[in-house]
Amino acid sequence: MPAVYFNLDLTLTRMERPFDALAVEVLQHADVPDPEIDPTKHSNLFFDRFLELEDDPLVGSYAAYFDDITTDVDVSAEEAADLQKQLEVDAVRPAVADLPGLVETVGAEHAVGVLTSGLPDLQRAKLEKLGIADSLDDVVISYERDATKASGDLFAAAEAAADAETFVYVSNHDSDLEAAEAAGWKTIPADATELADGPLERISDAL
Structure with a gap:
């Protein structure tokens, strides 16, 4: 067979919402200022890790993003990753x-x-x-x-x-x-x- x-x-x-819109919502939830919100940057950080099968690529991409901006955020990379996953499931x-x-x-x-x-x-x-x-x-x-x-x-x-x-x-x-x-x-x-x-x-x- x-x-x-x-x-x-x-x-x-x-998807009821574009993938980039999900990242924007996560970054807004983390109180990242609008001038520092760049979904393309986050997507690149994610896929650099994802395509190499690195552990927790979504967590790693948000950690790298938060480290690279000038604003301190109170949301952890783990919380950001969990929120994006939920938003993605909700949008499917x-x-x-x-x-x-x-x-x-x-x-x-x-x-x-x-x-x-x-x-x-x-x-x-x-x-x-x-x-x-x-x-x-x-x-x-x-x-x-x-x-x-x-x-x-x-x-x-x-x-x-x-x-x-x-x-x-x-x-x-x-x-x-x-x-x-x-x-x-x-x-x-x-x-x-x-x-x-x-x-x-x-x-x-x-x-």
Whole structure:
């Protein structure tokens, strides 16, 4: 049986607020003055750590941000990170109205999972909110497997855990698709909205 894995963020999900807006709210909550609020700076600090799988990249990015501004803040980096995670979960919504039905339709014919770069507590909280956590055969998260998509190691981790000979990755991100193809996976360049009317047909075409 083929195994079909979905990317999570912005493939199965949408955001009611932009990611930058979440960082701005966190920085405002920390009483950072408006002239020193720069969500792009925070994003760069975060991804520098995240892509290298550094421990607690969200905490580290806020710690570095607070250290680099002239204003002293009373909010700890840990508190800022926790607030951003909660805001992100609050902002997540399914990309299609019946996302559980879409996942269950795929799961009726194939092993189905999610393969995502992310922080385990945050990504699993999203899966619970979306109502699909119990419908998945496998969840592969970069920070749980100490592996990245770009290296191919995250795809190898999924292969090691799944009883399948053929693997398919569904994502609407070019970098994901390139990494999956390099790992020898079939790919479907789509998000949930593009699969909702005929997911099994699109998977069959990919195979």
